Amino acid sequence: MSISIWRYSHLALAVSSFIFIFLASVTGIILAFQPISEQLQPFEVADLDEVTVAETISAFQEMYPEIIDIKVDANHFVLASVITEEGDNLEGYFNPNTAEYLGEELKPSPFFQWVTNFHRSLFLKSVGRFFVGLCSFLLFLIAVSGTVLIVKRQRSFKKFFSRIVNDDFNQYWHVVLGRLSLIPIIIITTTGVYLSFDKFDLLPESQAKHQVNFESLSETPKQEISDFNVFRNTSLSEIQSIEFPFSPDVEDYFTLKLNNKEMLVNQFTGEVLSDINISEFSVFTALSLNLHTGKGSILWSVILAIATVNILFFIYSGFAMTFKRRASRLKNKFKKDEAEFVILVGSENGSTVAYANALHKQLLASGKTSYITELNHYSTFKTAKQIVAITATYGQGEAPTNANKFLKLTEEIEQEQPFSFSVVGFGSLAYPDFCKFAEDANQAFLKLKNATQLTELHTINDKSFEAFDAWVKNWNSKLNLSLTIPEDKLTAKPKNLKRFVVVEKELAQVSADNTFSVTLKPKWPKTIKSGDLLAIYPKNDHRERLYSIGRINGHVHLSIKLHECGLGSGYLNDLSERQTFKARIVKNPAFHFPKKVSRAILIANGTGIAPFLGMIDENKNQVETHLYWGIRRKSSSETIIAGLQKDLERNRLNTLNLACSQEGQKQYVQDTIKTDAALITKTLSENGVIMVCGSLAMQNSVFAVLKSICAEHSLKPFEFYRENQQIKTDCY
Numbered sequence: 001m002s003i004s005i006w007r008y009s010h011l012a013l014a015v016s017s018f019i020f021i022f023l024a025s026v027t028g029i030i031l032a033f034q035p036i037s038e039q040l041q042p043f044e045v046a047d048l049d050e051v052t053v054a055e056t057i058s059a060f061q062e063m064y065p066e067i068i069d070i071k072v073d074a075n076h077f078v079l080a081s082v083i084t085e086e087g088d089n090l091e092g093y094f095n096p097n098t099a100e101y102l103g104e105e106l107k108p109s110p111f112f113q114w115v116t117n118f119h120r121s122l123f124l125k126s127v128g129r130f131f132v133g134l135c136s137f138l139l140f141l142i143a144v145s146g147t148v149l150i151v152k153r154q155r156s157f158k159k160f161f162s163r164i165v166n167d168d169f170n171q172y173w174h175v176v177l178g179r180l181s182l183i184p185i186i187i188i189t190t191t192g193v194y195l196s197f198d199k200f201d202l203l204p205e206s207q208a209k210h211q212v213n214f215e216s217l218s219e220t221p222k223q224e225i226s227d228f229n230v231f232r233n234t235s236l237s238e239i240q241s242i243e244f245p246f247s248p249d250v251e252d253y254f255t256l257k258l259n260n261k262e263m264l265v266n267q268f269t270g271e272v273l274s275d276i277n278i279s280e281f282s283v284f285t286a287l288s289l290n291l292h293t294g295k296g297s298i299l300w301s302v303i304l305a306i307a308t309v310n311i312l313f314f315i316y317s318g319f320a321m322t323f324k325r326r327a328s329r330l331k332n333k334f335k336k337d338e339a340e341f342v343i344l345v346g347s348e349n350g351s352t353v354a355y356a357n358a359l360h361k362q363l364l365a366s367g368k369t370s371y372i373t374e375l376n377h378y379s380t381f382k383t384a385k386q387i388v389a390i391t392a393t394y395g396q397g398e399a400p401t402n403a404n405k406f407l408k409l410t411e412e413i414e415q416e417q418p419f420s421f422s423v424v425g426f427g428s429l430a431y432p433d434f435c436k437f438a439e440d441a442n443q444a445f446l447k448l449k450n451a452t453q454l455t456e457l458h459t460i461n462d463k464s465f466e467a468f469d470a471w472v473k474n475w476n477s478k479l480n481l482s483l484t485i486p487e488d489k490l491t492a493k494p495k496n497l498k499r500f501v502v503v504e505k506e507l508a509q510v511s512a513d514n515t516f517s518v519t520l521k522p523k524w525p526k527t528i529k530s531g532d533l534l535a536i537y538p539k540n541d542h543r544e545r546l547y548s549i550g551r552i553n554g555h556v557h558l559s560i561k562l563h564e565c566g567l568g569s570g571y572l573n574d575l576s577e578r579q580t581f582k583a584r585i586v587k588n589p590a591f592h593f594p595k596k597v598s599r600a601i602l603i604a605n606g607t608g609i610a611p612f613l614g615m616i617d618e619n620k621n622q623v624e625t626h627l628y629w630g631i632r633r634k635s636s637s638e639t640i641i642a643g644l645q646k647d648l649e650r651n652r653l654n655t656l657n658l659a660c661s662q663e664g665q666k667q668y669v670q671d672t673i674k675t676d677a678a679l680i681t682k683t684l685s686e687n688g689v690i691m692v693c694g695s696l697a698m699q700n701s702v703f704a705v706l707k708s709i710c711a712e713h714s715l716k717p718f719e720f721y722r723e724n725q726q727i728k729t730d731c732y
């Protein structure tokens with residue numbers, strides 16, 4: 001079943017029952033405090049496993065002339081009813097070792113009684129009980145459909161508890177707390193349904209009845225009660241109640257109710273007269289009551305209270321997510337066949353819609369005819385000259401739900417008139433298939449009749465307004481437009497920033513190509529890997545700058561080129577040693593050094609070397625590694641080259657190939673690769689990897705060389721190795 005059906009079922013169940021679930025949860029939280037308050041009373045004075053029934057009865061017989069009954073409640077308190085020497089009836093809690101009276105039986109306060117009645121039946125008697133039982137069942141179904149949604153989201157059952165990317169507060173905590181409370185909620189709901197069945201007498205009753213042969217009852221051989229085998233061999237923890245014989249006649253006996261059976265015992269001889277098992281249904285009813293109410297365990301009561309508070313949070317966060325999705329619905333002024341501009345959106349949780357809507361509104365405001373719709377509503381747009389697809393990626397590089405039919409539709413629907421298209425991908429570098437669906441959509445457009453690509457596929461990490469704005473500027477320039485997207489509603493201040501300390505800092509020198517390096521000490525070095533990105537916020541606002549990092553000796557190493565007026569590079573260049581600042585690490589698993597690989601070829605130009613320095617430093621498994629690095633001249637990178645020479649000596653690097661563009665043979669990095677075609681061929685055909693980091697221009701030139709090597713050396717097509725993750729890039 002598709003994710004959307006599960007999501008609709010989850011939502012429909014929640015909508016149909018949320019008022020009852022809300023009321024049951026609020027009252028449930030209050031009621032969780034009842035067993036806690038009882039457990040805190042000082043009536044549990046002995047370990048009932050260590051006390052036998054015989055010992056307790058002896059103690060009671062010494063103190064009181066007559067005993068009516070002794071009970072053990074869910075809190076492990078011993079309750080009894082006795083007649084004292086003075087002839088008074090004494091009832092309450094007793095010490096099971098000494099029979100000392102401890103205090104009166106606790107009666108639930110009128111408040112708890114009121115809340116309990118409300119929780120059980122909403123004061124609507126049988127009708128209310130029925131609805132509460134039904135809602136308990138619906139909550140069970142909500143938990144099951146929620147579990148399926150998490151499994152789908154995590155892509156497999158095994159990854160149920162794997163890390164979740166914190167993209168959105170409500171969504172993140174809905175899933176995280178949902179996973180943690182799943183078992184308590186399943187227990188609360190199944191026991192709730194079971195107790196309702198019991199209340200409506202829908203459970204089979206025990207058929208077994210005691211059969212006592214009164215003819216054969218005998219008073220001999222008489223034994224002391226404390227010597228009865230059955231009493232000596234039964235501990236108090238197994239007991240629910242002991243009823244004492246009503247009179248000294250042999251026809252009256254002890255009735256012993258244990259947790260799983262009931263026994264009748266001759267009051268003179270201690271012979272077990274009858275012994276019947278209590279039905280599993282009754283045992284389960286008692287267990288359900290304790291599990292549902294938390295009776296007898298402070299820990300379980302606290303877990304129940306927390307799980308129930310979480311249910312309230314799920315109601316809130318679930319509706320908040322739904323409203324967010326609905327708020328991002330698309331509104332149009334023009335019909336689909338009247339618009340010159342058509343914007344197609346793919347979004348799961350609405351944030352991409354906000355960007356697409358902002359563009360749509362600006363087009364309308366500037367007097368253009370614009371039509372916005374979901375990618376799944378791709379159709380003929382008779383007057384469209386520009387089609388823009390703005391889409392997120394979900395699952396494992398898949399389409400969001402409202403775009404999952406788009407690729408198929410493009411195979412079936414043709415635009416009659418010529419049009420230009422642009423694709424903007426929203427995604428996150430924390431996922432291995434960054435903006436994969438946008439790439440697929442771009443490919444689909446390229447195959448369309450009458451279509452011309454207006455702007456290159458533009459990918460955006462983490463909803464960066466800056467990146468979107470950069471694309472809008474480019475798009476504007478191609479179309480002679482001057483749209484400006486207001487950033488206020490699209491930009492949010494970054495959250496969860498961590499403190500970094502500058503431990504080493506070079507100064508940018510013009511002679512050294514204006515490049516410099518910074519070494520930072522992070523708080524959580526273990527979670528960082530070479531190839532991840534450091535996101536900095538130079539103006540302490542939404543504006544984010546990302547830098548590829550290398551992890552060397554637990555420190556974060558950055559290599560930066562200082563740009564004139566560069567926001568990020570200027571900020572980093574102004575840092576001084578020991579200064580602290582706040583930033584965050586963006587996981588980039590698609591660009592981590594592979595754990596098991598036969599050979600690795602690392603290709604960089606300029607500051608793209610940073611992640612590779614960390615990867616080589618950590619290459620303790622001594623994977624055969626070859627580095628190709630394009631620089632202007634050796635003198636500008638002396639320190640780094642000296643470090644790499646050391647890596648060669650300690651076998652962490654096999655070859656170092658420098659391409660200097662302004663001295664010697666004046667080569668670029670792609671030229672050196674061309675001459676090493678044999679190594680490239682061997683690496684790709686033997687499942688090795690090629691990693692590229694640096695400028696996009698360099699990436700394009702390197703890719704062109706790799707493509708021709710693949711073709712000339714009868715390898716599989718270049719795209720095959722890209723898809724197989726054997727060619728990895730991190731270029732900007």
Ligand SMILES: Cc1cc2nc3c(=O)[nH]c(=O)nc-3n(C[C@H](O)[C@H](O)[C@H](O)COP(=O)(O)O)c2cc1C
Binds near residue numbers: 428
């Ligand atoms: C469960 C899940 C899976 C995701 N998978 C990918 C992915 O494979 N590739 C990617 O680039 N981004 C992925 N993302 C990130 C989203 O595409 C990104 O956060 C996007 O901005 C969300 O847009 P939306 O709010 O419009 O749905 C994923 C996000 C989530 C929550």
